[in-house]
Amino acid sequence: AVVSTQSTGMQDFEKNLFKKTYQTDFEIIACQGLTVCYKSSVDLLFYVVGSSDENELILVHTLDTFFDTVSAIVRKNVEKKAVFEKMDYIILAADELIEAGVVMENSCDDIVGRVYPRPEQDIPLSEQTMTQVLQNAREGFKWTLLR
DSSP, X not given: OHXXXXXXXXXXXXXXXXXXXXXXXXXXXXXXXXXXXXXXXXXEEEEEEEETTSOHHHHHHHHHHHHHHHHHHTTTOOSXXXXXXXXXXXXXXXXXXXXXXXXXXXOHHHHHHHXXXXXXXXXXXXXXXXXXXXXXXXXXXXXXXXX
């Protein structure tokens, strides 16, 4: 019974938070006595929640670090499908960033270096398989079209 009460409270908080942040231009809001920083990207919303007396600049920097880390892991393709495909690395990145509510790292590059294997782009062309070469070419072409 305790779990269902807590999860219902969490669901209510999440619904309320989504209503307040969906399609708004603000980055920082107060919601149910908490300070919330958020960022949207295509079909995703990223949140960092702190107590009401938490420093907003630290929360925003933590959110930016996490967002930049996710962006690096999914190669700047921050959308639902890409994030789900790399979710294991993203969870590891979140674990590296924050431990028991304490920010442990503030460098996107350091976090990515610890949790994500060397990107295929950095492997010399002569050592890549044909599939890797085609995948890298497809990614480059896609980003050229999207710009």
